[in-house]
Amino acid sequence: MKSTYTILLLIFTLNCSNQNPVEFDLVISNVTLINGTGGAAQPNSNLFIKDGKIIDITEGDIAVSDEKVLDGTNKYLIPGLIDGHAHPSPAKENFPRFIHFGVTSIFVPGCGDCSNENYQSMRALSSESPLSSPRIFHTSQHFTMEGRHPVKTYANPKWVEGKTVYYVRDTLQIETLVREVSEQPILGIKVTIEDGPDPPFVERIPTEFVRKIVTEAHKYDLNVFAHVSDMEEVRIAEKAGADHIIHFVGVDIDWEKDTEVIDRLIARDVSWVTTIMIDKMFFYPAHPEWLEEITSWNIYDTAEIERLRSTKSAEEARAFLKMLYADAWDGLPDPTLAQVASNNGEDLQALLTKGCNLVIGTDTGNDFIFPGYSFHEEMEIMQMGGIEPKDIIKMATHNAAKMLGVLDELGTLEVGKFADMVLLEKNPLADIKNTLTIHSVFREGNLQTRIKEK
Numbered sequence: 001m002k003s004t005y006t007i008l009l010l011i012f013t014l015n016c017s018n019q020n021p022v023e024f025d026l027v028i029s030n031v032t033l034i035n036g037t038g039g040a041a042q043p044n045s046n047l048f049i050k051d052g053k054i055i056d057i058t059e060g061d062i063a064v065s066d067e068k069v070l071d072g073t074n075k076y077l078i079p080g081l082i083d084g085h086a087h088p089s090p091a092k093e094n095f096p097r098f099i100h101f102g103v104t105s106i107f108v109p110g111c112g113d114c115s116n117e118n119y120q121s122m123r124a125l126s127s128e129s130p131l132s133s134p135r136i137f138h139t140s141q142h143f144t145m146e147g148r149h150p151v152k153t154y155a156n157p158k159w160v161e162g163k164t165v166y167y168v169r170d171t172l173q174i175e176t177l178v179r180e181v182s183e184q185p186i187l188g189i190k191v192t193i194e195d196g197p198d199p200p201f202v203e204r205i206p207t208e209f210v211r212k213i214v215t216e217a218h219k220y221d222l223n224v225f226a227h228v229s230d231m232e233e234v235r236i237a238e239k240a241g242a243d244h245i246i247h248f249v250g251v252d253i254d255w256e257k258d259t260e261v262i263d264r265l266i267a268r269d270v271s272w273v274t275t276i277m278i279d280k281m282f283f284y285p286a287h288p289e290w291l292e293e294i295t296s297w298n299i300y301d302t303a304e305i306e307r308l309r310s311t312k313s314a315e316e317a318r319a320f321l322k323m324l325y326a327d328a329w330d331g332l333p334d335p336t337l338a339q340v341a342s343n344n345g346e347d348l349q350a351l352l353t354k355g356c357n358l359v360i361g362t363d364t365g366n367d368f369i370f371p372g373y374s375f376h377e378e379m380e381i382m383q384m385g386g387i388e389p390k391d392i393i394k395m396a397t398h399n400a401a402k403m404l405g406v407l408d409e410l411g412t413l414e415v416g417k418f419a420d421m422v423l424l425e426k427n428p429l430a431d432i433k434n435t436l437t438i439h440s441v442f443r444e445g446n447l448q449t450r451i452k453e454k
């Protein structure tokens with residue numbers, strides 16, 4: 001992509017060192033760098049960018065005043081955020097929302113709209129309007145079976161076999177299906193193992209079918225991303241050799257029973273995407289003040305917010321929450337998001353400590369999950385669950401890029417990588433909510449067009 005900055009030879013000298021002058025398109029000077037690797041913040045850093053990439057990082061004062069310098073004094077620089085689970089339709093409206101909130105890449109693991117044509121138009125939008133669109137990575141369409149999740153459980157005319165969903169029937173046919181989808185520019189195959197969101201449940205896809213999909217996918221260098229909703233399905237994914245797991249929500253690890261399975265997953269370097277926003281989404285109708293905050297951003301469709309406001313009363317929502325979490329917590333009379341966050345947080349922290357590659361993802365596309373903004377909500381839930389901001393930022397950047405196989409180009413702010421980054425007014429290591437104090441967003445070194453807040 002062509003830089004919007006004119007390439008200009010600039011000569012300058014460093015005050016305090018004998019480093020050579022360099023050519024650059026942009027320098028962010030004197031900024032506190034939080035580079036996404038989970039290491040300590042580096043105050044007083046200067047990032048030099050040329051042709052969209054970081055070409056040098058220095059420390060100390062620089063004596064240069066030029067229009068190509070963005071003064072980062074008292075500001076914090078983090079890598080562009082990567083939503084590890086997003087359904088962005090309609091992309092035209094939602095892409096600028098991701099960018100507004102610093103999400104410079106998204107990963108789409110199939111959707112009701114995800115035909116080859118629609119994927120193609122998302123990719124085109126991302127490359128043709130790079131100043132207001134995130135990078136897009138995606139899987140194949142859902143692989144599931146006839147009469148299973150999500151086609152039966154979320155019945156919708158958008159599910160069309162061969163277009164937005166593939167039904168596996170036998171192992172021979174799986175060979176043909178995988179060969180067919182491998183011709184598309186996909187990172188891997190999305191396999192739905194879930195038995196459905198509510199009783200009565202549907203049958204799960206048999207483990208041997210998942211295993212066959214994995215075997216065939218690996219022939220084409222494709223990963224398999226397993227959609228699960230509980231620990232039983234995690235065991236199926238592990239047994240079948242799936243490469244990544246795209247939900248943590250609904251999973252409750254029994255560390256006495258499940259440690260071996262978890263250790264095997266970690267030994268295989270399986271990435272695991274959080275999507276705890278699915279829990280928060282159930283709490284939303286009980287907290288009308290949260291929707292007030294969404295309204296105040298003036299970035300989302302007012303009619304859509306009104307629709308959400310009328311889906312459930314606060315009372316109905318509380319009754320539903322009580323039912324939903326009753327089993328898990330002995331009939332807890334008034335479940336709170338903080339309780340859910342700390343329940344999940346314990347398992348997630350244990351996974352992190354063991355070296356699991358946890359990735360922040362929102363599952364935006366569902367009600368009450370807002371493209372861009374909810375990424376910050378997901379990070380806040382991690383903080384509520386006891387995870388340190390430095391680890392949360394790593395999950396949101398480095399770990400996501402690792403899952404997507406693009407860590408050599410994205411995910412951290414290091415020399416040689418693309419300058420996808422977010423400049424913040426306040427320190428996100430002091431409070432992860434400070435990732436919302438966005439000064440500016442860059443994709444490939446280019447200042448992005450943010451939506452005007454009123």
Ligand SMILES: [Zn+2]
Binds near residue numbers: 085087109363
């Ligand atoms: Zn999803």
